[in-house]
Amino acid sequence: MQVRDTTIAYAAEPAAITNELTLDELADYINNLKTVPTVEQVKQQFASLSLRQRDYESHRLFTDKKYARNLIARSEYAELLMLCWHSGQRTPIHDHGGSIGVILVCEGSLTETMYEFAPEGHVRPYNTFRWNPGGITGADVPDIHQLLNLQPDDKDLVTLHCYAPPLSVLNTFSPVSSRRRKWREGYVSGGAGI
Ligand SMILES: [Fe+2]
DSSP states (O other): OEEEOTTSOOOOOOGGGOOOBOHHHHHHHHHTOSSOOOHHHHHHHHHTBEEEHHHHGGGOOOOSSSOEEEEEEEOSSOEEEEEEEOTTOBOOEEOOTTOEEEEEEEESOEEEEEEEEOTTSSEEEEEEEEEOTTOEEEEOTTOEEEEEOOSOTTOOEEEEEEEESOOOSEEEEOSSSOOEEEEOOOOSBSOTTO
16 A cells, blocks of 8 residues: 655556556445455455545545545445544544444544443443554454544544445444444435435
8 A cells, every 4th residue: 555645756666566556446346346345355455555645635525523424435345435534533432333344544643442341331442553644454343443533733634444334323332331322424425315
């Protein structure tokens, strides 16, 4: 995986030794799936991507209210989204309702906190990761986590996500009680007609 700053010129590489997947080709992969892919299969696709900001500019949409979920491709077996986060924006603590999830950081630094169930029924954090551009992380079915942009005020975060099958109803969790809530999220862009 390469994330390139468009202001920097790179020497051309011989085609024979590159394995560069475009965002359009990745969208085709999502649309043509015949079964639900594994975390490893999606990670391989993400690792083959070559992305410049201009390649995904049309999906790079933010909102002030909360992080923005922009749909790029969706089929019966998976969905591909670009999430755009201003500083301070975050998800609830959540699971994926039975879907797998894979994330690629395109710009900025992503904080991911992993949670587990405490004996009393609430959740507690057990690990926190910081992912920088080019970093790929995958969540298997039982994982509970929270994603955050904890960078300084002027630093945005852009991440690419694949969920398989597409997310439907998720569970959210609390570190201070055993309550569990159903959670369903829409798309800021790209979701028309779905
Ligand atoms: Fe998640």
